[in-house]
Amino acid sequence: MRADDGDVALQTLLLPFMDGSLTWPEAGGALFLRARDGWPLHQRAWPGLVCEQSYKPDADALERSGLPVIGDESAPGEARYPLVLVLPPRQREESRALFARALASCAPGGRVVACLGNQEGAKSGEADLARIAGPVFSLSKHKCRVFWTAPLQGAADPALAREWAKADRPRPIVDGRFMSRPGLFAWDRIDPASRLLAEHLPGDLAGRAADLGAGWGYLAAELLARCPHITALDLFEAEARALELARVNLSGFADRAALDFHWHDVTKGLSQRFDVVVSNPPFHAHNSADRPDIGRRFIAVAAQALNPGGRLWLVANRHLPYEAALGTNFGKVRAVAERNGFKVIEAVRAADRPVAR
Structure with a gap:
């Protein structure tokens, strides 16, 4: 299924799992924040994937593809995942809050993986994730950058992560x-x-x-x-x-x-x-x-x-x-x-x- 051939950020987000740089978790599933449907999500199975999306057209597209969708919870629940995927928005305060949520939703030993277009703030997004999560690794393709953390045991800077969690509050x-x-x-x-x-x-x-x-x-x-x-x-x-x-x-x-x-x-x-x-x-x-x-x-x-x-x-x-x-x-x-x-x-x-x- 090719829902959107033009979503190069989604394609690049999944690139590390396709080329072997990262391994999809065998158990525990994955949380996908700001998820969007597209053909890269249908090129192979992604066991346990749960999508979160607050924008109705994107949520509907995910559901039509048979993917489980939850709304924007605005705060992490009790569930923790060994993998959290993120397509961050361009607005920096919202993006920082989303990175903080991703870390809070990540199980011990898990990773956060994110992707941004080069013209959408990829460098600053990578730097922001590193500030609260520690060292990150990256790949560039399709004029996008995908970047991911080492296995995490919580935030590297818990105080800053707590501050950023409030960055997009009403x-x-x-x-x-x-x-x-x-x-x-x-x-x-x-x-x-x-x-x-x-x-x-x-x-x-x-x-x-x-x-x-x-x-x-x-x-x-x-x-x-x-x-x-x-x-x-x-x-x-x-x-x-x-x-x-x-x-x-x-x-x-x-x-x-x-x-x-x-x-x-x-x-x-x-x-x-x-x-x-x-x-x-x-x-x-x-x-x-x-x-x-x-x-x-x-x-x-x-x-x-x-x-x-x-x-x-x-x-x-x-x-x-x-x-x-x-x-x-x-x-x-x-x-x-x-x-x-x-x-x-x-x-x-x-x-x-x-x-x-």
Whole structure:
């Protein structure tokens, strides 16, 4: 099975086991943090492999391949593994916290093995793991670096490992108005595109609403604060770590509107119907390449989920080609505002117009 021929970091992560540099444990299994599916996982058996993934599309892909998946626990449980694999994120505080979790999840005598692209911080990631784990060994291929520890008896620097374990914990931002954490989109600030959209939300929006790609909840909170006739709001977010914080950030509105939170890949469609949809859709893949197809799919899903006459309020980078998708799926489309490279668009679902699927 070749789920993603382009995931060279995954391929390089498993290289030491394929070339004989490392041996897969005979017993006890392995924990794979930030796991992703791809053909390298299917080139041979990996007995006892358990995958952890908080990003819904990746978790779904792993499950479709028959791999056991657990959510992001954010702290090590009682289970310890003789091998812990890691695909660290680029954000350094989140990455350091993940290395600390990997060490805490490693059984005595076990190893941690990690891989990063050279352009994604491979050298600094290797240095960080060495700081808390001791000497590491490495191989380079496919413009990536895989690096691993010696057999461990705990952290080489326990105090630093404990400090790093807290590096990505939730914390107040925007003068304490919201809670967020490193690694999330625009984690320490209000994204200027979302701010622009919030500023232009009309007060007459009413009924049941949805926020597609809700993140840690800023846009949803602004919608409820600015639009008193919204009676229910469903938040759809693919990253469980963000959705957890959206629950916290929206808790003050629980008496004002019915709230529901969905760990969901919006591109798979929605089963509910809404009067209002707001969205700042993602437009990047894991490798940071532009993916305007994701935004176009969000637009189509919004049109399918809206009641006739329902309204979509969307913000996007000005250069992204969404106009054709909007024209195909909506009866009325208008540009509302532009600023700093972003555009706000309102689109109204026509009562007699079928939507593309």
